Amino acid sequence: MDAALSSPENNPHDSPANLAQASVKCPHCGTVMPANVAFCPGCGWSMTPLPPVERAAAAAAYLTFVAGAVILFLPAFQKNRFVRFHAWQSILLWGVFLVLSGIALFLSNVAAAMVFLLFGILASLAMLFLWIVLTIKAWQGERFEVPLFGELAARLP
Ligand SMILES: [Zn+2]
Known part of the structure; x- marks a missing residue:
């Protein structure tokens, strides 16, 4: 160093x-x-070096898509590419996670319950892990892109 x-x-x-x-x-x-x-x-x-308020906002954006959406609409971050990128990435990730969870619940019946329970636990653990990693990366000031989601988030306003 x-x-x-x-x-x-x-x-x-x-x-x-x-x-x-x-x-x-x-x-x-x-x-x-x-x-x-x-x-x-x-x-x-x-x-x-990014100001702590921007890094905090980017990290907070991962507290579900609701936080991401709120931060997108905050006037303070209207022109902040770093914060908006993380907010969009959060919304996309949480959106897909919730849609998949909804589909799993809708499709589940007694026979498939165990399979969906297992899938649900694994998906939840993966989402928890991803959430922790993304929050830390955002707080460190890193523009960490999740494959597919990050590419899409980078194109959104
Ligand atoms: Zn590098």
Whole structure:
């Protein structure tokens, strides 16, 4: 860690020529990118420190789709791509989880009850695990994309 920080790659960015060509290295995965990139293209790590209120809002957005929807409508975050991305991802994930839960309940009968009970427990555990991971990632300021859900969330306003 200390060796990377004091390496000669960290040129001073004070002259315009250096500024134009400046590149930074992701502290999380090591991907090299232009200095003006907000998020690491390799892992989604936030390259600029995010205010705690934004990270808290992004983390709170995962407390079910209701919290995500409320945060989407808050005027404070209308133009905040980081918070809105996490809010949309939360809504999409919770939406699919609830729809699948509803279908499982609807289809279940006495014969299939055990199968759906098992499926329901597994799905709930997976959702709990995902929720914990996403909340921590959001709080760390990381733009962590869940496959499919994240791609869709990134396109939403
Ligand atoms: Zn990275």
